[in-house]
Amino acid sequence: MLEKSVTIGQIEVLELGQIQVRTDTKIIEDGIEISKSYHRHVLCPADSLVDEDAKVIAIANAVWTPEVISAYKASIETK
Amino acid sequence: MSWVKIFPLTIAAGGDGKQSGFTKISNELGNLYTVISTLFSVTGHMHTGVDQDGPVIPIAGGGTGAITAAGALAALGGAPLASPSFTGILAIAGQIQFPATQNPSSDPNVLDDYEEGTFTPSLNFSGGTTGITYNNRSGRYVKIGNLVHVSININLSSKGTSTGNANISGLPFVTNSIDNTGTIAGYYHEMVGLTSPPMASAGGGNASLILSFSTTTYWLYLSDGYFLNDSVFNFAFTYTL
Numbered sequence: 001m002l003e004k005s006v007t008i009g010q011i012e013v014l015e016l017g018q019i020q021v022r023t024d025t026k027i028i029e030d031g032i033e034i035s036k037s038y039h040r041h042v043l044c045p046a047d048s049l050v051d052e053d054a055k056v057i058a059i060a061n062a063v064w065t066p067e068v069i070s071a072y073k074a075s076i077e078t079k
Numbered sequence: 080m081s082w083v084k085i086f087p088l089t090i091a092a093g094g095d096g097k098q099s100g101f102t103k104i105s106n107e108l109g110n111l112y113t114v115i116s117t118l119f120s121v122t123g124h125m126h127t128g129v130d131q132d133g134p135v136i137p138i139a140g141g142g143t144g145a146i147t148a149a150g151a152l153a154a155l156g157g158a159p160l161a162s163p164s165f166t167g168i169l170a171i172a173g174q175i176q177f178p179a180t181q182n183p184s185s186d187p188n189v190l191d192d193y194e195e196g197t198f199t200p201s202l203n204f205s206g207g208t209t210g211i212t213y214n215n216r217s218g219r220y221v222k223i224g225n226l227v228h229v230s231i232n233i234n235l236s237s238k239g240t241s242t243g244n245a246n247i248s249g250l251p252f253v254t255n256s257i258d259n260t261g262t263i264a265g266y267y268h269e270m271v272g273l274t275s276p277p278m279a280s281a282g283g284g285n286a287s288l289i290l291s292f293s294t295t296t297y298w299l300y301l302s303d304g305y306f307l308n309d310s311v312f313n314f315a316f317t318y319t320l
Contacts, residue, residue, distance in 0.1 A: 009179065018253045018285070020252060020253065022196070024179075037196060038194065038196030038197070039197045040197075040198050040220070040251035040252070041198060041251070042250065042253055042286035044253075044284075044285050076282070076285060
């Protein structure tokens with residue numbers, strides 16, 4: 001039997017609060033993984049969290065304090 | 080069933096006067112089994128034997144025959160080798176697998192990651208995306224160490240009503256703050272007023288590219304006025320982390 005599994009495979013928080021998210025899609029046949037692919041996106045401090053995974057939202061809400069958001073915006077503006 | 084052949088194996092059969100030749104060979108193969116078990120993890124279980132080419136270790140029990148070093152290789156009778164080194168050519172049977180989560184190295188001579196996948200690029204004009212729609216958009220990436228190569232396809236069905244400078248967001252990894260200016264390699268059409276092919280640069284700290292183009296004397300940001308509702312551009316870009 002073929003099954004498709006879509007999960008958040010990796011959540012990385014970078015120094016300035018950016019969050020790199022990897023979504024893993026696996027095709028499983030009779031319990032054996034026969035295919036795997038990755039899709040990635042990045043969230044920067046203060047980005048919209050609409051449609052994000054609950055774990056990503058929880059991490060963003062914990063990391064993106066007003067101080068982190070201010071520091072990130074200041075960093076971007078100096079570049 | 081798979082077979083592992085061990086060469087050379089020297090056995091002085093029956094030479095000690097206490098064991099028959101057959102018993103001696105069996106004992107030596109048993110010792111070899113122990114050594115192999117120390118060195119490798121084996122799918123299935125092993126038993127020993129001899130074929131016309133010499134001693135062999137068949138892997139049975141429904142295993143696939145794969146033998147993998149589980150982390151550090153163990154020296155014969157000694158401590159594990161944390162960093163086995165090879166002075167000659169390391170021959171690989173077609174594949175090198177990196178872990179799904181990078182094991183980062185600060186050594187500039189170490190390749191510590193490989194990954195490929197997709198992402199979804201988005202066009203915006205100074206951050207605005209009002210009314211922008213696509214016939215198609217797609218992105219693919221390959222990450223080799225700290226180098227990321229992306230290919231992007233954007234095919235608009237409407238450029239919307241936002242105004243400002245054109246950016247492409249949605250890159251798979253955050254760009255670093257230096258050395259990220261590059262030239263787009265690819266093609267574009269249904270755009271107006273350009274005096275050179277579009278260029279891209281990554282300012283660093285985010286997952287966006289800034290689009291621009293050259294004039295005879297300078298360069299300009301590629302703003303909404305250069306786009307049409309059916310603009311298309313496909314390109315590749317390489318940046319570092």
